[in-house]
Amino acid sequence: MDRRELLFATALVLAGVLVSGGLAHAVAVPFDEGFEATNHGLYPSGSGWVNLSWGMGAYVTQFYPPFSGDKSFRLDSWPMSSQMEYVVLDELPDQLSYEASVCLDATSGWEGLVGFMDRYNSTYPMWNFFRVDGSAGSISFCGEDHVYLGPYTRGQWCTLRADLNYESETAKLWVNGVLAAEGVQITPRAFYYAPMGDVVTDQWGVTSEASFAFSNIVYFDELHVWEMSSLGSVDIDVKPGSSTNPINLGASGLLPVCVFSSETFDATQIDPLSCDLAGAAVALRGNGTGRPMAHMQDVDGDGLLDMMLQFSVEQLVREELTGGCAVLTGTTLEGDEFTGMDEVAVAMRDFSTRGRDRR
């Protein structure tokens, strides 16, 4: 039996023990775990964690600088057995994102993995996962494509995020909040794999890998899984300069709305003609050109140009403002959809025609 076969056999035995002991309860998406609710030295069993493969140990620790709060999750593998922990997700939405902060121990950390897993497999029983490799000094992602994402230094926390689109079977990947790769081919949610039969990758978790001749200590913190809307969410400000954002529906005139650029969204690429705010389109210039009233300006002073849009107050639909929120939707010139929301205070000073019509 070579090492791979031994690992496979070990995983099967351990998995058998787990299955006979009853299946784990699924956790709801969104899933959030910062390990602050578990005492030092204990396994975080209260939040749905299940052990897949015992290495040397897995417990919440206060003794290593965490990413958040004062605790993180420490996984320590044996040379022949990975330490693998997972939660079962109650659903796998079409657009699923996950994020994890990972730190390889400064002296004893070799490789940490985060992503999806199934009960039976051998060396890398994971799919659509990040690999933080201390000896190579690299961060990579393994889906159907394997992509290098950037350098890594042991002893440092890195935050990894994957936006998985199971419909297009591609991912956007982020390292420390910066987009590192997009259009990366991913493994489907469910597939057939000869050694294992039907595989459903509904288990998500973390691993300290065992392909080393010594133990491997990895810390994990701030683990999140959530459903991504097909619409990208952007920051907007109705009436920049006003925090209460009063709108008088009985009045005419223009309502300015700023859409902010960020590291991940370029508001200058918005198609103003595609935008809708509570039923209103961007007003057109009155000079017969038919051009929308939109201009670029760095409204929040962060060095990135933002998009200022002017909407006609008369077009606003009162029913779409109930609840005190105005929702903006639109697309970029490349066709990417986005949405943003701001609070508004609606006043109805004029109850003549408009108010009655809309009752």
Ligand SMILES: [Ca+2]
């Ligand atoms: Ca923490």
Ligand SMILES: [Ca+2]
């Ligand atoms: Ca405002």
Ligand SMILES: [Ca+2]
């Ligand atoms: Ca700006």
